[in-house]
Amino acid sequence: MLRMIETLWRGANARAEERLTDEYAIELIDQKIREAQAGFRTARTTLATLVQRQRVESRAADDLDARIADLTTRAEAALAANREDLATQAAGAIADMENERAVRARTLDRLDGQITRLRHSLDKANRRIIDLKQGAIGARAVDRERRAQRQLGRGATTPHVAEAEELIARVLGQDDPFEQAEILDEIDRDLDGGTVTDRLGEAGFGAPSTTRASDVLARLKSKQGDEK
Known part of the structure; x- marks a missing residue:
């Protein structure tokens, strides 16, 4: 030992x-x-x-x-x-x-x-x-x-x-506030039926809820025809 x-x-x-x-x-x-x-x-x-x-x-x-x-x-x-x-x-x-x-x-x-x-x-x-x-x-x-x-x-x-x-990973992983705002707008439209109305108007069922470029172009052409 x-x-x-x-x-x-x-x-x-x-x-x-x-x-x-x-x-x-x-x-x-x-x-x-x-x-x-x-x-x-x-x-x-x-x-x-x-x-x-x-x-x-x-x-x-x-x-x-x-x-x-x-x-x-x-x-x-x-x-x-x-x-x-x-x-x-x-x-x-x-x-x-x-x-x-x-x-x-x-x-x-x-x-x-x-x-x-x-x-x-x-x-x-x-x-x-x-x-x-x-x-x-x-x-x-x-x-x-x-x-x-x-x-x-x-x-x-x-x-x-x-x-x-x-901390870096936390900052990089935070949600984009702009994207989040857009999503919230979409959700709000869905809730008040605005989105469904838009889809129906674009499909020809009723007047569209928003003005489209094609509508503006058609209006301009019609105005020129009336002037002639």
Whole structure:
């Protein structure tokens, strides 16, 4: 029982974490980009330090080479002058400087390797950060669209929209007052017998209750005949 409760609790926490991740995905993306940029700046500073140290070591090595060459020339001149004592002292100094030169050479080789690897890593990191920024732009656009769609979806089902639709349908469904007045007139005529009288007059049974265009035309023609 306890194991089941623990499993359910872990599942609920996982779902809650997923919901939070979905809700704040853009903020999390921005934070990860900031962290990546901070790491990139730190690595770039480290690279600058290594390059600076490499230049110091390189200048020191060049200085040693110059000193070794100068002392070698002097030692050879001492030997030529039968001053082996001075040449021996020069040889000892040259040996020390050559040993130091070898150490500095190994240091330079190590620095060269570190700088090359770090430059490569920085180049990759820079490209990834650029890709992340572009991806974040797309993610923001998608997130804005989804939020807008959710707002539209919720707005389409709100009571206000439903009430507005109902009012529109009510207005559109109202009776036409003019048509209603005509119908009422017809009903009134039927009630007082006017409609029946009209139908009988039009059928030739008695005088029509209304003047027709044909009656007017016949009267005009008859009047013209009388004048002639």
